[in-house]
Amino acid sequence: MAWTRASPPRSARCSRSADSPISGRTPARLRSLAVAGRAAAVVLALVTIDVVARPLVPLPRKSTLFVRDPELGWRLRPSAQDEWDGVPVTVNAKGLRGPELDYARRPGAARILYLGDSVTVGYGLPSHADSYPYLTAERLQRAGGRPIETVNGAVNGYSTWQEVGWLEREGTRYHPDLVVLGFVLNDVAGELEMTRGSDRPSSKQLRLSVESRIDWIANHSALVALARRAALAARFGRDLRAGAEREELFGVRMLVDDPERPDVQRGWEATRGDLDRLATLCRTRHMRLCLVVFPYAFQVSMAGGGDDPQRRLLEFARGLGVPALDLLPVLRARAQADGFAPADYFLDDDHPSPMGSLVVADRLAEFIAAERLLPGRP
Numbered sequence: 001m002a003w004t005r006a007s008p009p010r011s012a013r014c015s016r017s018a019d020s021p022i023s024g025r026t027p028a029r030l031r032s033l034a035v036a037g038r039a040a041a042v043v044l045a046l047v048t049i050d051v052v053a054r055p056l057v058p059l060p061r062k063s064t065l066f067v068r069d070p071e072l073g074w075r076l077r078p079s080a081q082d083e084w085d086g087v088p089v090t091v092n093a094k095g096l097r098g099p100e101l102d103y104a105r106r107p108g109a110a111r112i113l114y115l116g117d118s119v120t121v122g123y124g125l126p127s128h129a130d131s132y133p134y135l136t137a138e139r140l141q142r143a144g145g146r147p148i149e150t151v152n153g154a155v156n157g158y159s160t161w162q163e164v165g166w167l168e169r170e171g172t173r174y175h176p177d178l179v180v181l182g183f184v185l186n187d188v189a190g191e192l193e194m195t196r197g198s199d200r201p202s203s204k205q206l207r208l209s210v211e212s213r214i215d216w217i218a219n220h221s222a223l224v225a226l227a228r229r230a231a232l233a234a235r236f237g238r239d240l241r242a243g244a245e246r247e248e249l250f251g252v253r254m255l256v257d258d259p260e261r262p263d264v265q266r267g268w269e270a271t272r273g274d275l276d277r278l279a280t281l282c283r284t285r286h287m288r289l290c291l292v293v294f295p296y297a298f299q300v301s302m303a304g305g306g307d308d309p310q311r312r313l314l315e316f317a318r319g320l321g322v323p324a325l326d327l328l329p330v331l332r333a334r335a336q337a338d339g340f341a342p343a344d345y346f347l348d349d350d351h352p353s354p355m356g357s358l359v360v361a362d363r364l365a366e367f368i369a370a371e372r373l374l375p376g377r378p
Helices: 010-019 027-053 132-144 160-169 186-190 213-219 222-236 240-257 262-284 297-301 308-320 327-338 354-370
Strands: 066-069 073-076 081-084 087-090 110-115 148-152 178-184 288-294 324-326
Touching: 110 132, 110 160, 132 148, 132 354, 160 178, 160 262, 178 186, 178 262, 186 240, 186 262, 240 262, 240 308, 262 288, 262 308, 288 308, 288 327, 288 354, 297 327, 308 324, 324 327, 324 354, 327 354
Parallel strands: 110 148, 110 178, 178 288, 288 324
Antiparallel strands: 066 073, 081 087
């Protein structure tokens, strides 16, 4: 006789189904759980790799010197104390390098406000007092016997449009007698690729700054460091700092070697517009303005020529009625007279060394006095 297993009653089958551990888990939900499990495994693996790799991967040295600015891109962080490329920098409570001054001038003092980039900030110099703005004040004070107050409004990486924006927003509150614009040729070269405003991801100042807790966490991740370094290496090469300097120098050399290139011409047009804005602002606020043009070391090393960018800037200044000092012939003549190599006046391609800063201050103080750019004693 063949035996068959009797089917359980329908009610029993339903009851067993209700008590099953997989009750209510549809195929879609099971797939979601599987995906979540795989994602968790990947995250755990990445965290493990990151922890293991951290001692082997050099993390970039992040700075607290800069903070994002919605209009200018970035600015110095008030009251910050940190290093920049290995040199200690102190920022006062108003967000400037140097002693903090009241907005109102001292009675009987003359006040000079400087605009510029890292050249005017005093990049690579251990003290603000070693930078040319403060050395210039010492010379003017000795010669005239009148107190000279110095406001250094320069910020690393700034171009002319940012300097004008800062002067309009903050600098005019200091009521300077004289505004000195320290102009470096990379201000023109930077116009060829710069994004104006806060969205400039290639800015070294923002790239190497700690801005938030999430940013701090990312900056302590070996994997993030490797990814960032790979992206920068694709642009600058294995030596990131040298590569960035080469790229900047290439842009400046175009100003000298190929001044008629269309993109170079566009850079000059943007620069002319910025200088016009600056001159108009200073006239409107009854502030004197002068332009100081800094050369690159390779220009000083040339026996002659290579000064087309300087001649163009001096022409712009004449058209605006702005006194201008070209430091290229000054440094060339000084190198020949002293018997030093031109490179001795620079820390790198363009930043003045302590000796170069002294030369700049000597000539600028003479220029300010000769042009009578400061008012006489009251």
